[in-house]
Amino acid sequence: MKIGIVLRPALIVLLLALVLRPAWFAPVFAPLAPANGPVIYERASLLSLSLSHLGLVAAATAAATLVAVTLAILVTRPSGAAFRPLSRTIANMGQTFPPVAVLALAVPVLGFGSGPTLVALFLYGLLPIFENAITALSTLPPATMEAARGIGLNRWQKLMRVELPLALPVILTGIRLSVVIALGTATIGSTVAARTLGEVIIAGLLTNNTAYVLQGGLIVGLFAVLIYDALVQLEAHLARRVGG
Amino acid sequence: MIEIDRITKTYDGVHAVDSVTMTVETGTITIIVGTSGSGKTTLLRMINRLEEPSSGEVRINGESTLATKPHLLRRRIGYAIQGHGLFPHHSVARNIGAVPELLNWPKDKISARVDELLTLFSMDPVAFRDRYPAELSGGQQQRVGVARALASRPDLLLMDEPFGALDPIIRSRAQDDLRRIQQRLGSTIMLVTHDMDEAIRLGDRVAVMDGGKLVQYATPAEIISQPATGFVADMVGDVERPLRLLSLIPVSEVVEDGAAEGGALPAGASLRDALAACLWTGRTAVPVAHDDAVVGRVTLDAIRARAELHA
Ligand SMILES: Nc1ncnc2c1ncn2[C@@H]1O[C@H](COP(=O)(O)OP(=O)(O)OP(=O)(O)O)[C@@H](O)[C@H]1O
Ligand SMILES: [Mg+2]
Numbered sequence: 001m002k003i004g005i006v007l008r009p010a011l012i013v014l015l016l017a018l019v020l021r022p023a024w025f026a027p028v029f030a031p032l033a034p035a036n037g038p039v040i041y042e043r044a045s046l047l048s049l050s051l052s053h054l055g056l057v058a059a060a061t062a063a064a065t066l067v068a069v070t071l072a073i074l075v076t077r078p079s080g081a082a083f084r085p086l087s088r089t090i091a092n093m094g095q096t097f098p099p100v101a102v103l104a105l106a107v108p109v110l111g112f113g114s115g116p117t118l119v120a121l122f123l124y125g126l127l128p129i130f131e132n133a134i135t136a137l138s139t140l141p142p143a144t145m146e147a148a149r150g151i152g153l154n155r156w157q158k159l160m161r162v163e164l165p166l167a168l169p170v171i172l173t174g175i176r177l178s179v180v181i182a183l184g185t186a187t188i189g190s191t192v193a194a195r196t197l198g199e200v201i202i203a204g205l206l207t208n209n210t211a212y213v214l215q216g217g218l219i220v221g222l223f224a225v226l227i228y229d230a231l232v233q234l235e236a237h238l239a240r241r242v243g244g
Numbered sequence: 245m246i247e248i249d250r251i252t253k254t255y256d257g258v259h260a261v262d263s264v265t266m267t268v269e270t271g272t273i274t275i276i277v278g279t280s281g282s283g284k285t286t287l288l289r290m291i292n293r294l295e296e297p298s299s300g301e302v303r304i305n306g307e308s309t310l311a312t313k314p315h316l317l318r319r320r321i322g323y324a325i326q327g328h329g330l331f332p333h334h335s336v337a338r339n340i341g342a343v344p345e346l347l348n349w350p351k352d353k354i355s356a357r358v359d360e361l362l363t364l365f366s367m368d369p370v371a372f373r374d375r376y377p378a379e380l381s382g383g384q385q386q387r388v389g390v391a392r393a394l395a396s397r398p399d400l401l402l403m404d405e406p407f408g409a410l411d412p413i414i415r416s417r418a419q420d421d422l423r424r425i426q427q428r429l430g431s432t433i434m435l436v437t438h439d440m441d442e443a444i445r446l447g448d449r450v451a452v453m454d455g456g457k458l459v460q461y462a463t464p465a466e467i468i469s470q471p472a473t474g475f476v477a478d479m480v481g482d483v484e485r486p487l488r489l490l491s492l493i494p495v496s497e498v499v500e501d502g503a504a505e506g507g508a509l510p511a512g513a514s515l516r517d518a519l520a521a522c523l524w525t526g527r528t529a530v531p532v533a534h535d536d537a538v539v540g541r542v543t544l545d546a547i548r549a550r551a552e553l554h555a
Contacts, residue, residue: 147329149294151343151392152319165333241376242333 008229015222019046022215029211039211041200050219052195057182060118064125065175072133073159084134091130094123099185103192117189117196124185125178132174136167169239176231183224187216245270246291246400246432251300253286260286262456263300268449270305270399271430273423275443277479278453284436285326287453288402291434292321304400319346322398324406326436328389330377336362336388337373343396361391364421382409387418394425403435407442419446440479444468444488452476465492486551491516495542498550499532504541508533515550518542 017024022040033039068091075084099120106116140163148162187198197216204212246268253261261283268274276284289295291302293314302309309317322343330339338345340361341354349357359369365387377385386409393401406422407415423446426433437443443450444464452460452467452475460472468489471477480488493515508531509518521530522544529543 141329141332143325143327143329144331145329146294147323147325147331147389147392149315150292150318150323150325150329152315152317152346154315157346162331162333 004229008226011222011226015219015226018215018219018222019050022046025215029215032214033209033211034207037207037209041203041212041215043203044195044199046197046200046219049195049197049199050223053183053186053197053220054223056114056117056186056189056194056196057121057179060121060182061125061175061179063118064122064178065129065171067122068126068129068174069133069171072130072137076134076137077155087130088134091127095127097123099124099188100191103188107192112193114189114194116192117186117194120189121182121185125182128177128181129171129174132177133167133171136170137163140166166242169235169242172231172235172238176228176235179231180224180228183220183227187220245305246434247303247306248287248291249301249303251287251290251297251302253283253290253295254298259283259456261290261297264453264456264458266451266458266461268432268434270432271426272448273426273433273435273446274449274451275447276434276436276451276453277438277440277443279438279479282453283456284438284453285404288404288434288436291400291402292318292323294318294323319343319396320398320400322393322396322401322403322431324390324393324401324403326404326408328377328385328409330385330389330392332377335374335376336380339377339388340391340395342392343398347396349396357395358391361394364425365391365418383411383414386410390418390422397429397431399431401431401433401435403433405436405438407437416445422446440481441488444492452479465489468492487516487519490514490519490547490551493550495532498542498546499540500543500546502529502541503538504529504531504543506530508538509542510534511539515542515547519544519547522547 026039029039071087071091074080075087102120102123103116106119110116110119144162144166145158148158153161186194186196187201189196190198190202197220200216200219201213204210204214204216248264248266248268250263250265251261252259252263264283264287266274276287278284286295290297291309293309331342334342337355337358340358341349344354344357355373358373362369362372367384367387372380372384377388380388386406390403390406393403393406407418410418419442422433425431435446444467447464449461450464450467451458452472454473454475460467460476462470462472467476468480468485471480491514494511495509495513495515495518496511498515499511504527506525506527507521509521511532511534513532518530522528528545529541531538531541533539
């Protein structure tokens with residue numbers, strides 16, 4: 001806990017510096033760059049790459065959340081229970097498909113750019129959210145559910161006022177897993193011309209410039225750690241509310 | 245008036261409730277007793293249609309419960325569940341105000357009602373209204389659960405072992421509170437318990453269930469003095485029968501003129517209390533007082549004579 005109080009702001013400052021003032025780090029990365037080669041990535045602003053990277057992740061996760069939670073709600077109703085095994089199989093398939101293959105298949109259809117990456121991130125994000133939402137919605141306290149019906153909530157009111165709020169912390173855990181997977185996976189998007197921080201890493205790999213690779217990797221990693229941490233805090237806060 | 249008409253619930257060929265017929269008068273407390281698994285909860289849940297009967301029907305004031313949409317029916321019927329079932333993500337106030345909120349009461353009326361109910365159940369509104377259920381003791385949770393059932397002043401209240409988690413002192417106070425509230429509002433209450441003492445103490449009528457069947461439906465005095473089956477007799481308990489009977493009779497029924505030694509009993513006390521007072525202090529009579537003025541006495545002979553009437 002105490003460590004977090006010091007570490008969290010420190011990591012935020014480090015991340016901001018890496019993104020906004022990359023030149024400060026030239027002395028640090030210089031030994032890793034090839035002789036006489038560039039040390040700091042300057043072909044595009046790191047800030048705009050970061051924002052575009054995060055934007056892709058946010059859009060894909062939002063879409064995955066919407067679809068996964070809706071699906072989970074449907075298959076946890078008595079009338080939808082029959083579709084539960086099938087929907088799980090489909091979500092699992094999304095997960096087993098390698099992201100590179102998704103990109104390769106999506107490019108002919110969607111062309112180069114953000115499209116294929118969005119599709120890959122979306123498919124990858126579905127499963128953890130879907131699984132967690134199903135677990136959360138099917139393990140709610142029975143006495144509370146009975147009371148919800150007993151006081152006269154209709155199905156919609158019961159869902160919105162009781163089930164979803166109580167399931168939220170566990171659903172959020174699924175979203176957190178998805179976001180972290182997506183932050184990493186998005187880097188591959190650069191191979192099909194999506195604007196992400198993967199651009200920096202791939203440029204480094206192509207020119208044997210370890211400084212680039214490290215710079216890109218560090219920024220992605222820090223985003224992942226900080227966003228993960230923020231979501232953990234949010235979950236803990238919500239779980240306390242739910243009477244954990 | 246609630247008419248339960250040959251209602252049956254079958255799970256996988258087994259009758260959880262087996263053709264139960266009974267009529268509950270408006271403004272009375274009916275207690276359903278029986279051992280675990282005898283179908284009490286199932287019977288209760290069929291009244292507000294949390295469970296649909298396999299056959300038979302329930303009529304409230306002549307109207308079949310099938311005529312109303314289930315969730316609208318339930319808003320009119322208070323329901324306190326076995327094991328409170330509070331909403332863990334809502335404050336005590338929001339839990340209690342849940343039904344009034346559904347019925348679109350104005351906010352200030354809801355919060356006044358919440359405070360009134362908390363006070364009624366001896367919980368300080370200021371200290372408790374903004375707490376979450378996890379921050380309450382088991383007994384407090386249960387009282388909030390009962391308060392939620394009472395909140396909209398429903399004409400009919402269904403209660404499934406509402407006092408199960410309360411210690412004996414709070415329990416008997418909660419029972420007295422319920423009696424008082426019921427008398428003031430004239431509500432009809434059906435309450436499930438497996439505690440015969442509670443049944444006799446609270447019930448205008450007692451329904452005894454055994455294996456899904458209603459084996460006796462009568463006043464507490466009849467249940468004690470004329471148990472219909474061996475099972476009912478067992479529930480009442482041979483040894484306890486005379487004492488349970490005496491506990492139903494107020495001293496005012498046998499009070500006579502004359503003086504007696506020692507501390508007085510209030511007129512509302514039962515013959516069981518009077519007997520205990522005699523035995524404990526070695527007296528053959530105790531004075532009876534009404535509002536601090538002694539109005540007569542109860543003798544041991546009178547108590548014995550009253551008990552023998554039923555033998
Ligand atoms: N949903 C269900 N599916 C199958 N059987 C059930 C179901 N609900 C209740 N039963 C069975 O019906 C019988 C009556 O159950 P019920 O809950 O009404 O008993 P009860 O008298 O309330 O018992 P307790 O005092 O333990 O609460 C039991 O044998 C129980 O196992
Ligand atoms: Mg029960």
